[in-house]
Amino acid sequence: MEIKLRPKSILVIGGGSGIGLAIAKELLQSGAKDVILASRNLDKLKEASRCLKCGFGQRVFTLSVDITNVQGNMETIKKAQALLGDKSKLDGLVISSGVNFDASNWKGFNLSEADWDRVMDTNLKGVFFFMRDFANYLYENKIKGNICIISSISAHRDMLSPYQISKHCISRIVNAYGKHLCERGVVLNCVEPGPVYTEMMPHLKKYTDGVREGEPWPDASIKRLVRPEEIAKVTCFLMSQLGETMSGDCVVVAGGTKSIFPT
Numbered sequence: 395m396e397i398k399l400r401p402k403s404i405l406v407i408g409g410g411s412g413i414g415l416a417i418a419k420e421l422l423q424s425g426a427k428d429v430i431l432a433s434r435n436l437d438k439l440k441e442a443s444r445c446l447k448c449g450f451g452q453r454v455f456t457l458s459v460d461i462t463n464v465q466g467n468m469e470t471i472k473k474a475q476a477l478l479g480d481k482s483k484l485d486g487l488v489i490s491s492g493v494n495f496d497a498s499n500w501k502g503f504n505l506s507e508a509d510w511d512r513v514m515d516t517n518l519k520g521v522f523f524f525m526r527d528f529a530n531y532l533y534e535n536k537i538k539g540n541i542c543i544i545s546s547i548s549a550h551r552d553m554l555s556p557y558q559i560s561k562h563c564i565s566r567i568v569n570a571y572g573k574h575l576c577e578r579g580v581v582l583n584c585v586e587p588g589p590v591y592t593e594m595m596p597h598l599k600k601y602t603d604g605v606r607e608g609e610p611w612p613d614a615s616i617k618r619l620v621r622p623e624e625i626a627k628v629t630c631f632l633m634s635q636l637g638e639t640m641s642g643d644c645v646v647v648a649g650g651t652k653s654i655f656p657t
């Protein structure tokens with residue numbers, strides 16, 4: 395069976411770097427007609443868009459979006475649709491945006507309110523409301539579409555840090571809403587990556603991902619980090635017509651992380 399993307403014109407929030415950029419590349423390789431890279435830093439997005447290869451008829455756009463600005467969601471969706479023009483309908487969303495925070499502070503009750511708000515507003519509140527507004531937009535416009543959220547394997551860890559709490563909550567929200575949204579033609583799933591070497595995780599540079607040189611990653615059965623491109627392939631699967639066979643699932647892509655799923 396050939397796996398085909400279901401949506402054709404896809405907004406990728408957090409698409410300017412790391413996992414989000416790898417997803418944008420893979421969406422184009424899998425036949426997306428349009429990909430819109432979105433995040434706060436427009437210069438970074440423009441730079442990222444230059445490394446994406448478009449085939450015949452494919453287009454890449456950039457859009458400035460701060461996912462914490464919940465009041466701006468409908469305006470963002472309108473702007474994304476305006477970029478596409480009349481001949482394409484925005485019908486897919488990937489949310490890969492996210493922030494971590496200084497790990498030295500991660501276990502303490504000395505966590506500041508500002509750190510809590512920054513992480514929760516970006517990874518939980520922002521993601522929830524954008525997902526909600528996008529799902530409503532699809533339903534109101536009678537568009538069948540797919541949404542994929544990039545959560546984290548941290549969703550399964552003890553909820554010691556706001557990052558872990560935010561990822562736990564967003565994964566559970568996907569489980570709950572995904573089951574119901576599919577009745578409205580909206581397919582919602584999420585990916586829970588294990589550690590991946592990106593700008594967010596510079597300390598992982600010394601470990602191999604099976605392609606880059608480096609030390610084995612001791613916590614994964616596969617003894618290496620998972621690569622952004624591999625997360626991207628799983629995301630494209632969830633954005634395909636087979637995504638609806640999951641509807642509300644969270645797929646762990648972590649090479650058999652032992653500290654979470656001990657044998």
Ligand SMILES: NC(=O)c1ccc[n+]([C@@H]2O[C@H](COP(=O)([O-])OP(=O)(O)OC[C@H]3O[C@@H](n4cnc5c(N)ncnc54)[C@H](OP(=O)(O)O)[C@@H]3O)[C@@H](O)[C@H]2O)c1
Pocket residue numbers: 407408409410411412413414432433434435436438459460461462490491492493516544545546547548586587588589590591592593594595
């Ligand atoms: N790397 C890992 O080990 C790992 C593991 C599990 C899960 N994840 C998750 O994977 C996702 C992607 O992370 P990554 O590793 O690829 O790191 P990354 O390269 O730092 O990507 C995060 C992206 O989020 C965007 N962003 C941050 N705040 C935003 C906001 N308020 N509004 C819109 N965009 C915002 C950033 O762009 P701007 O600065 O331009 O806004 C950036 O492009 C995150 O959700 C992360 O939690 C990562």
